[in-house]
Amino acid sequence: MAIALRYAARSDVGLVRSSNQDSGYAGPHLLVIADGMGGHAGGDVASSLAVGELSVLDGESHGSDDAAEHLSAALDAANAQLRRRVGVEPELSGMGTTVTAILRAGSRLVLAHIGDSRGYLLREGVLTQLTRDHSYVQSLIDEGKLTPEEAEHHPQRSVIMRVLTGERQDTADVSVREARPGDRFLLCSDGLSGVVSHDTLAEALGAGDPPDATCERLVELALRGGGPDNVSCVVADVVELGGGTPPSTTPQVVGAAAFHRPTRSVAAGTPAARARELRAPGSDDEEDDQPGPTARERRRTRLRWVAGPLVLVLLLLAGGYGVWSWSRQQYFVGADDGRVALYRGLTQDIGPLGTSTVLERTTVAVADLPQAWQQRVEDRISATDRAGAEATVVRLGDLAAQCRAVAAAPTPVPSTSAPSTPAPTTPAPGAAPTTEVPLPSPTPSTPAAASPTTSPDAAQRAAACAGIG
Secondary structure, three states: OEEEEEEEEEEEOOOOOOOOOOEEEEEOOOEEEEEEEEEHHHHHHHHHHHHHHHHHHHHHOEEEOOHHHHHHHHHHHHHHHHHHHHHOOOOHHHEOEEEEEEEEEEEEEEEEEEOOOEEEEEEEOOOEOOOOOOOOHHHHHHOOOHHHHHHHHOOOOOOOOEEEEEOOOOEOOOEEEOOOOEEEEEEOOOOHOOOOOOHHHHHOOOOOOOOOOHHHHHHHHHHHHOOOOEEEHHHHHHHHEOOOOOOOOOOOEEEHHHHHOOOOOOOHHHHHHHHHOOOOOHHHHHHOOOOOHHHHHHHHHHHHHHHHHHHHHHHHHHHHHHHHHHHHOOOOEEEEEOOOEEEOOOOEEEEOOOOEEEEEEEEEHHOOOOHHHHHHHOOEEEOOOOOHHHHHHHHHHHHHHHHHHHHOOOOOOOOOOOOOOOOOOOOOOOOOOOOOOOOOOOOOOOOOOOOOOOOOOHHHHHHOOOOOO
């Protein structure tokens, strides 16, 4: 039975972090989540380098016998890239990244894992964790010194024992498993699994929504839980080729890897590149012994010099048109002049070149949204099609309406009590009597009618909306 994957990937900076060090990739043959670390030392560089090295595996089919070897070799190449990068830029010393990846080979899936990012399988309604965290608290659990419940709140739960850092001993766990139509796989960073419980993950994955909507839901759950870290996930369904559900064909890159486009090493390159590296030494010397080119061969060479650039230009034009045509089918929700707007195009501009246009500018003010959703709108919320983007706009309108209703709720004004009349004083014995001069009775004034409501400012609106969304 021939199978394929229907997938989606999402990444969000979260509500606390200032930058996104997660990277994700989802393609027809390959799924990857990498969580970089190192702060200013380059966690985003580390995760994007790893995704860049592994992504070349998505361009070809892999046999069941050698897929595990290919994935291991790509991870070794990624680790070597980290080592070389630190050698060139010593200020990046200390950077590293987790990697959890799935490579499809026929009806089998090869799973590679290092660090505390996780892989899950939902099969027949049961969610199973496929990976074992390479963390300090997990080692305590394995030794029986800690329960899984205690580990969730342990102060050292973020201490990781194994990641890719460029050291030669950094190796991943690799396993092979059978895939069945109907299986659903989740790869995620600890920004999701560390915030959302196992049961809630199972409920969201089993709700029956397509991968893209499920990814959005999972990110939303992590943000509702406080979003203390970057949140990234890949959801992939195993489908039968020729069945009713079409597989995905366009790769998706999210997180830091969408901004850092690393140069891939030859070790993890195409089969042709690897073949050139394996060419027998001395082959160039052997060519020197061959007779020189004939006049006819020289004419052919000149023709190739002329035709080559022309073909390259044509290919670039065709590729540019293909990218432009594809971008016209992409939609997202963002902000335009302080209002929620529906866009068509790409969420990221190319330098000074804009890649999107406003299709519809709504009346929903971004300032009326909950703080977390304001940030997401400013960062732009991608959608798989126009209908999905319009559904997001409707939902944002509902959230803004809720915020306005809560902020505009009547605020009672405390009543002003009447002034007290001082008690008469009695002169002390022997003292001269004091003549009291009667004071005129105060004229009762009518207090100004107080407004039952106050106009909420930005701080009040933000406080009122804190629990919404």
